[in-house]
Amino acid sequence: MEQKRDVIVVMAVAMLCSLSLVFAVETMATYRDPPYTPSECFNSTDKGTLIAAVGHAIWNNKRICGQKLNVRCINDDDSQSCKNSSVTVEVVDLCDGCNDSIVLSEEAFDVIANKEVGRVKVEYEL
Numbered sequence: 001m002e003q004k005r006d007v008i009v010v011m012a013v014a015m016l017c018s019l020s021l022v023f024a025v026e027t028m029a030t031y032r033d034p035p036y037t038p039s040e041c042f043n044s045t046d047k048g049t050l051i052a053a054v055g056h057a058i059w060n061n062k063r064i065c066g067q068k069l070n071v072r073c074i075n076d077d078d079s080q081s082c083k084n085s086s087v088t089v090e091v092v093d094l095c096d097g098c099n100d101s102i103v104l105s106e107e108a109f110d111v112i113a114n115k116e117v118g119r120v121k122v123e124y125e126l
């Protein structure tokens with residue numbers, strides 16, 4: 001009996017953990033222009049253009065390095081800030097001045113939002 005309950009608890013915890021991976025986090029995103037190297041994660045290694053830097057609240061002592069974020073722009077009102085798609089970026093850098101916000105490459109930002117706007121609300125999934 002005791003064992004069976006343990007199994008159920010383990011299953012419940014596993015389910016909660018996998019669920020939490022699906023939860024999207026809402027934050028703000030800006031962008032920066034190239035060059036994108038060097039970076040805090042990969043020094044001078046070029047990781048392409050679909051990349052992002054994250055603030056200290058997400059940085060997790062560098063463990064976020066190399067992880068993929070799926071980022072989607074959210075229109076606050078009926079503004080035309082967002083384009084109708086999402087983009088997957090690799091985390092390569094720390095954004096020192098950011099807390100829980102993210103900085104996309106110019107190319108990645110351009111996929112999901114109008115660059116003239118410069119700063120948009122987004123949600124991302126790890």
Ligand SMILES: *[C@@H]1O[C@H](CO)[C@@H](O)[C@H](O)[C@H]1NC(C)=O
Pocket residue numbers: 038043044
């Ligand atoms: C980081 O890149 C710089 C410039 O290319 C190089 O001088 C340095 O040795 C590299 N550091 C590491 C730890 O790879």
Ligand SMILES: *[C@@H]1O[C@H](CO)[C@@H](O)[C@H](O)[C@H]1NC(C)=O
Pocket residue numbers: 084
């Ligand atoms: C965005 O995509 C959705 C789903 O594909 C579609 O229904 C909607 O009309 C699109 N909106 C714009 C503004 O393109």
Ligand SMILES: *[C@@H]1O[C@H](CO)[C@@H](O)[C@H](O)[C@H]1NC(C)=O
Pocket residue numbers: 057099100
């Ligand atoms: C930094 O982000 C965390 C997580 O979203 C939030 O709880 C905290 O209030 C923020 N701190 C500042 C100074 O904005």
